[in-house]
Amino acid sequence: MTEDKPEQTETPYEYSFEFIQKKLEGKKDSFGMLMKEIVRTGICTECATCAAVCPVLEWDDLTAQPKLIGKCTGCGICYNQCPRTITDPYQLMGEFKTGYVSNTNIPEVIGGQDGGTVTSLLCYLFDEHLIDAAVVTMKDPSNPWHPVAQIITSKDDAIKSSGSIYSHSQTVEALMDAVRQDFRSIAFVGTPCNIDAVSKMFDSPTGMLKYFMRCHVLKIGLFCMDSFAPEAIYPFFEKEGIDLSKVQKMDINKGKFHLYYDPQGEPVKSYTIRQLDKFKSSSCNFCTDLTAENADISVGSVGSGANKNTVFARSGIGTEIMEDAAEKGYLKIEPFNAINLNAVLFLAKLKKVSQYTVRKRKVFIVRDADEKEEPRIETKPEVDQAGVKPPLGARKFLSVSKDLKETDQILNISLTNTIGFVLEDMKIRIVSVEELFEKKPWITTITELFPFETIEIGYPIDGEPGQPIRANVLVEASTEAFGKIFSRTLKIAPEE
Numbered sequence: 088m089t090e091d092k093p094e095q096t097e098t099p100y101e102y103s104f105e106f107i108q109k110k111l112e113g114k115k116d117s118f119g120m121l122m123k124e125i126v127r128t129g130i131c132t133e134c135a136t137c138a139a140v141c142p143v144l145e146w147d148d149l150t151a152q153p154k155l156i157g158k159c160t161g162c163g164i165c166y167n168q169c170p171r172t173i174t175d176p177y178q179l180m181g182e183f184k185t186g187y188v189s190n191t192n193i194p195e196v197i198g199g200q201d202g203g204t205v206t207s208l209l210c211y212l213f214d215e216h217l218i219d220a221a222v223v224t225m226k227d228p229s230n231p232w233h234p235v236a237q238i239i240t241s242k243d244d245a246i247k248s249s250g251s252i253y254s255h256s257q258t259v260e261a262l263m264d265a266v267r268q269d270f271r272s273i274a275f276v277g278t279p280c281n282i283d284a285v286s287k288m289f290d291s292p293t294g295m296l297k298y299f300m301r302c303h304v305l306k307i308g309l310f311c312m313d314s315f316a317p318e319a320i321y322p323f324f325e326k327e328g329i330d331l332s333k334v335q336k337m338d339i340n341k342g343k344f345h346l347y348y349d350p351q352g353e354p355v356k357s358y359t360i361r362q363l364d365k366f367k368s369s370s371c372n373f374c375t376d377l378t379a380e381n382a383d384i385s386v387g388s389v390g391s392g393a394n395k396n397t398v399f400a401r402s403g404i405g406t407e408i409m410e411d412a413a414e415k416g417y418l419k420i421e422p423f424n425a426i427n428l429n430a431v432l433f434l435a436k437l438k439k440v441s442q443y444t445v446r447k448r449k450v451f452i453v454r455d456a457d458e459k460e461e462p463r464i465e466t467k468p469e470v471d472q473a474g475v476k477p478p479l480g481a482r483k484f485l486s487v488s489k490d491l492k493e494t495d496q497i498l499n500i501s502l503t504n505t506i507g508f509v510l511e512d513m514k515i516r517i518v519s520v521e522e523l524f525e526k527k528p529w530i531t532t533i534t535e536l537f538p539f540e541t542i543e544i545g546y547p548i549d550g551e552p553g554q555p556i557r558a559n560v561l562v563e564a565s566t567e568a569f570g571k572i573f574s575r576t577l578k579i580a581p582e583e
């Protein structure tokens with residue numbers, strides 16, 4: 088007896104839709120992600136491809152957005168057709184020849200940041216005389232947890248340099264010093280942005296290192312999701328009661344930042360990355376490279392489990408070094424399929440799309456200048472009780488510009504955060520100065536001013552309608568953490 092075949096009612100379109108739905112089953116991409124990453128961030132091109140490919144989506148002309156008209160199965164087809172999403176694995180983590188899960192086989196290196204792969208590679212390279220120097224980043228002995236880029240020339244120093252410091256390190260300065268000192272074969276360890284600088288110095292037509300014929304640099308890149316401004320994050324940790332000189336290890340794992348007094352024990356304090364977001368270096372908001380795509384060898388922890396590293400050997404020489412270091416007993420390596428590639432791709436995607444969410448706010452505020460003045464801003468002394476200068480010294484926090492609309496007698500004052508981290512609870516005081524007397528004081532607090540964000544304030548000033556305006560307006564800004572950070576008198580006078 089033959090089974091009755093169900094009547095074929097599907098169109099080829101419905102058939103292919105279901106076929107791709109099955110292929111994508113279990114993926115995390117969905118309509119929700121399309122809305123979050125592409126539509127709500129404003130990078131949607133309004134091409135309506137998403138609506139064209141899905142039976143439960145239609146294009147809404149009114150909102151210029153895709154709109155659900157039925158039940159979404161979360162298959163992700165719309166996400167995967169959108170021209171703005173990044174879905175190709177190579178787009179997410181660059182080209183590579185071989186992948187490994189690896190960890191050290193050297194007893195002194197156990198207890199490095201993750202698997203100790205970077206340090207073990209440096210040990211191998213020194214022992215085999217494949218390098219005569221390496222550029223690494225160590226802790227500043229006089230300033231706990233501040234990074235200092237160093238040239239090292241021995242295996243012992245390589246072991247001392249293990250561990251991650253989650254802040255920008257000026258590694259290229261050290262590399263140039265090494266080149267000037269005539270080191271010929273240098274291993275360079277750096278974050279993806281450091282690696283990009285070195286790649287450019289070799290590859291671009293005006294690249295500085297292009298002309299150093301005898302200089303060979305092996306680029307060992309670290310995976311990197313973000314780094315933090317030491318001037319901002321360390322005072323925060325100290326305020327939280329953490330003694331930085333006692334901290335032995337910092338570690339970012341599964342969205343949490345941990346600090347350890349004893350690396351083998353429990354963390355003394357842990358924070359979610361979201362809690363520390365305001366201390367993130369602003370450059371990292373614009374960074375799209377998680378896995379050091381231009382390195383010879385890229386090393387990270389995501390995708391490989393505790394005390395191990397995920398490694399991508401990208402160049403021929405990178406692959407040979409990994410294989411030989413394992414063969415000579417410096418590293419234990421497992422093949423590519425031991426990597427949890429989905430974890431790497433997920434994080435890489437988060438990073439590639441993170442820049443879509445960076446938006447600049449422009450706020451226009453006009454307040455009644457007759458408002459009663461709050462108490463004057465308390466400013467912090469230039470030098471604290473211990474005689475120590477504030478960590479930011481003379482760095483400029485704000486840039487201020489003015490624009491006067493004569494018709495409505497409003498002075499527009501733009502304040503831009505010129506420092507790489509969030510300014511919190513910033514008090515702004517604006518006052519007209521007439522013959523040494525202050526009039527019409529106006530004061531407000533801005534809860535958060537993001538890096539390079541501009542806030543525009545409209546300050547009404549007196550003047551006879553139709554007559555040129557002359558005024559002196561004093562603008563002052565201060566924060567709880569840094570005291571007075573800006574004070575300038577803006578002179579308003581008609582153009583002569």
Ligand SMILES: Cc1cc2nc3c(=O)[nH]c(=O)nc-3n(C[C@H](O)[C@H](O)[C@H](O)COP(=O)(O)OP(=O)(O)OC[C@H]3O[C@@H](n4cnc5c(N)ncnc54)[C@H](O)[C@@H]3O)c2cc1C
Nearest residue numbers: 199200201202203204205206223224250252312387388389
């Ligand atoms: C700012 C930063 C962010 C990171 N974010 C992630 C992440 O999100 N996901 C992930 O999987 N891995 C991340 N890493 C990489 C991870 O912390 C380890 O460096 C990597 O897994 C190698 O581990 P390891 O055990 O081989 O390192 P080790 O053998 O301990 O060697 C670490 C090497 O890193 C160098 N180093 C330390 N700090 C810096 C620095 N600031 N700049 C340049 N070089 C430095 C040291 O000189 C040393 O050579 C990050 C690293 C940094 C520096």
Ligand code: SF4
Nearest residue numbers: 131132134135137169
């Ligand atoms: S496919 Fe992408 S870019 Fe095109 S309309 Fe849909 S969300 Fe926008």
Ligand code: SF4
Nearest residue numbers: 141159160162163165
């Ligand atoms: S059912 Fe439609 S809207 Fe939902 S994820 Fe699939 S393609 Fe996108």
Ligand code: SF4
Nearest residue numbers: 280311313314371374
């Ligand atoms: S996130 Fe990007 S810019 Fe920031 S430290 Fe890492 S590689 Fe550099």
